[in-house]
Amino acid sequence: MMKMNCTEFQDTLAAYIEGTLDAGMTSVCRHHLDTCTDCRSLEESSVKLQQRLLKRGRLASDISLADSVMERIRTQEIPESTREPERSTFMSKLLKWRWSLGMGAMATAAVMILFAIFATPSVQVAGAEILARGANAVEKLFSIHLRGKFRFPWVGM
């Protein structure tokens, strides 16, 4: 008899449950189920799932809402009830004031940074050093620029 592995069985499971397999394949599936407890448990849970789905389908079998829904849509302008009510939650308030909160946070951060720079002596020293280096660098660049101007006066004309 032809053998089947678990992956093959799992792909064939619905066909087996639905009874769309031919006799040969059905007996191959049965043989696999006799020898594999995992697949047997899968088959049992799938049958249960199928029963639940069938029950679900029966529950709604006679429902037809298209006419009434389309009629309501046609006759109704956007009614009050379809509008999402404005619920004042913490998150909605947060969302509403997001720009103000963001700007406020940035301003606070800027104040704190400035405070740290001007109030802390060690940071002041470091800041002064950085400014001095910057000034030196600008001076050097300027002198290089001037030397270039004297050497090559046509550049930049």
Added chain:
Amino acid sequence: MEKTDLECIQRCRDGHGDDFRFLVQRYEKPLFAYLMCRLGNRALAQEAAQESLVRAYFGLPKLEKPESFHSWLIGIGARVALEFRRSSPKSAANVDELEFQPAATTEESQEYLLDEAIAMLPDSQRKVIMLRYYDDLSCQQIAERLRIPLGTVTKTLSRAYAELREQLPQTRSICAEVQ
């Protein structure tokens, strides 16, 4: 040839509101079954399904992912069910009036999770599940309707079962998110 959800939604957005009828016909049953499980009363579930579909129609311009129409609709249904429960708690809570009795076991009392899991399935699997169980077609009829081989239908169904088996114990209620 049947119009896809995307085509219907696009047509509705372009002002052809009548095309919403196709979407109603496609999703009224799963939506009703879901609301029936949530509300337990047939008349209330029918009213809630209508309300959800009308809201869905007017909410179409806001729908960001048209390919997720089904799960979006179930989400609207969850909100409507919650509102219905709040506005008429007696009709939903009085067990004597319930036509669809909530089952005793946890698994069955959370039966609506099955609909939420179906709504989250990949498109091809969801389509086959809906045709099989809500339109009550056999696998052979589904194959003819979709013009695909019977083997593809059963294989897709097998994969949908596997996906549902995997999803169901972990399905987080859409309604829980709404709450």
